[in-house]
Amino acid sequence: MKTTLDELQAFAAVVDTGSITAASELLGLTISATSRTLGRLEEKLQTTLLRRTTRRLELTEEGTAFLQHARAILASVDEAEEQMAARRMRPAGRLRVDAATPFMLHVLVPLLEGFRARYPEVELELNSNEGIVDLIEKRTDVALRIGPLKDSTLHARPIGTSRLRILASPAYLKRHGAPAEPGELREHALLGFNQPETLNDWPLRDADGNTVHIRPTIASSSGETLRHMALAGLGIVCLSDFMTREDRDSGRLVQVLAGHTLDTPQSINAVYYRNTALAARITCFVDHVVEALGQRPFGI
Known part of the structure; x- marks a missing residue:
């Protein structure tokens, strides 16, 4: 013994x-x-x-x-x-963070300078994946996920919401005109996702009151790729506010079908596995993100 x-x-x-x-x-x-x-x-x-x-x-x-x-x-x-x-x-050690590319670029990267100043001993490793990753398999400490959560083994901390809008560039609208109602989208080039199909459900109602599901003219797995195609005038796109705020503020992208768009805020959560003793580096990172964003809807 x-x-x-x-x-x-x-x-x-x-x-x-x-x-x-x-x-x-x-x-x-x-x-x-x-x-x-x-x-x-x-x-x-x-x-x-x-x-x-x-x-x-x-x-x-x-x-x-x-x-x-x-x-x-x-x-x-x-x-x-x-x-x-x-x-x-004084949190220290390696912190592996996973997020979709648009969220990483438009939300997290601008916050890193302040985080590094506060916690210089935390070694950040940032990974971008367009799909949902297994946190254990990918050795990920914390992931930022947008939309409904399905994995009950994860602890989720809400960090904000972001609404969806239908957008196009002024150049595209000048060439093709703006749709006046959802049904007219069939006459336009539509930019959407190749997977999952649920991302091609746009926050609109058709004449029968059903959610509009679009068939993309050009499809991509990346929201950031779709954003750049919209900026290039290749079609109409549906994207989240957190990645288009500056584009809308500058007029590079303008909202279409605003009167028909449903207010459908997407929840954004920091997720990590439930531990009895949560590592300080995870806590300080999530706290910093929440504090910096102020839990306000992104883009507003």
Whole structure:
């Protein structure tokens, strides 16, 4: 049977205080509990560590030798705990973050300078994936996900919302005109996703009251690619506010079918596996993102 830290602490406390009674007060235990703990340690080691007299306790030769090891172990544990406490105060280590390319470029990258200034000892590793990644398989600490969450094994912390808009460049609209109602989209070049198909559900209602599902004229797996195609005047696109705010503010992209567009905010969450002791570097990163964004809808 292995020696426990409680037994080592009891042994060291008895030696330091000179009596089981004083050691019990120091450890917050009863005298009988301290005595049993000390006896259990000697039984495991099959040796006598302390010679008990009517007046005091004296270390045996074996006790003197074992005390050095016990103190070294206890000091090592104290040092480890202090280091963990220091890491909580000053987070450190590698932090792997995953997000879709548009969110990485338009939301996270602008926040990194401030994060690095606050937490210089955190080593960031940023990965962009257009689909949903397995956090364990990809050794990811935290991922930023947009839309409904399905994995119940993940802890999710909301960081904001972003609404969808139908957009086109002024050059495209000058050449082809703007659709006046959703049904007229059939006459236009539409930019959409090749997967999953649900991303081609646009926040519009057709004449029958059904959600408009478009068939892309040009399809891509990347929202950022679709944005650049829209800026190039290749068609009409449906994108989230967080990646088009500057384009809309500058007039590079303009909203179409505004009166027909449904207010459908997308939830954005930071997700990570549920741990009893969450690493400080994850907490400080998510806190920084939430603080910087102010939990306001992106693009507004």
